[in-house]
Amino acid sequence: MTQPLVHIIGAGPGDPELITVKGQRLIEEADLILYTDSLVNPELFTHVKPEAVVKKSAGMHLEEIVALMVDAVKDGKRVARVHTGDPSVFGAILEQMKKLTEAGVEAKIIPGVSSAFAAAASAGIELTVPELTQTVILTRAEGRTPMPEKEKLADLAAHQCSIALFLSATLIKKVVREFIEAGWNENDAAVVVYKASWPDEKVVRATLGTLHEAMRQHKITKQAMVIVSKAADESIIEKGTFESKLYDKTFTHGYRKGAAVHE
Ligand SMILES: C[S@@+](CC[C@H](N)C(=O)[O-])C[C@H]1O[C@@H](n2cnc3c(N)ncnc32)[C@H](O)[C@@H]1O
Known part of the structure; x- marks a missing residue:
């Protein structure tokens, strides 16, 4: 049997077009969507399943959040835990992942635009x-x-x-x-x-x-x-003094052969 799984998804900064294609798909397939706060744009949830539960976790404590996710996945439901920006930057996901693991639930992170x-x-x-x-x-x-x-x-x-x-x-x-x-x-x-x-x-x-x-x-x-x-x-743009060598016609690299190799 496969281990129950929660997806921790980066919502991006707010513009609903700045989520990854994968993150958006997982939200649309989810039965429970639990999102963190007001910097997650609810427009991301426009096309969720009609029966999906969409809930804001602000105001809930860690144990409540984790219990909700664990109960849902153990019930065979798909869970999307949606965080602002990229979940790995100031996302407070470690404590959630630890508790999910203790409950026998795997957590997978889907990155986002920080x-x-x-x-x-x-x-x-x-x-x-x-x-x-x-x-x-x-x-x-x-x-x-x-x-x-x-x-x-x-x-x-x-x-x-x-x-x-x-x-x-x-x-x-x-x-x-x-x-x-x-x-x-x-x-x-x-x-x-x-x-x-x-x-x-x-x-x-x-x-x-x-x-x-x-x-x-x-x-x-x-x-x-x-x-x-x-x-x-x-x-600095006006000064024009700081320019990358990458597009300099006298500087060559792996894709534009010549003397120097750029990494
Ligand atoms: C709890 S941290 C989450 C950061 C998030 N994981 C990220 O990668 O952007 C919240 C802080 O991120 C910044 N932040 C998040 N979204 C923002 C946005 N759309 N515009 C400006 N700052 C934002 C602010 O400094 C805010 O106080």
């Missing part, structure tokens, strides 16, 4: 610009959840790479302080995207020096992705 990438898309920025920054850190400001000792924001920010901050909208003053402490300049670029990919999305460009006031003016206190990055500076 809000970090949806926000970069909305802001029209490349997070990794050659010779400027080649690293992206996905992190958060320290709030009630303590940061591991070696992951304090000021230490991470010292790398001066692209940094995407989840769950940090209410902690912006502290965030800015830590970036400045880490050697960033008040003129360095930041962009905040409120509800990336939703109809009421807001994209607010700022610098570290103006970020707090810009967010206050736009009344952004939640559901926001903050990206601090030298690559978010709009003038």
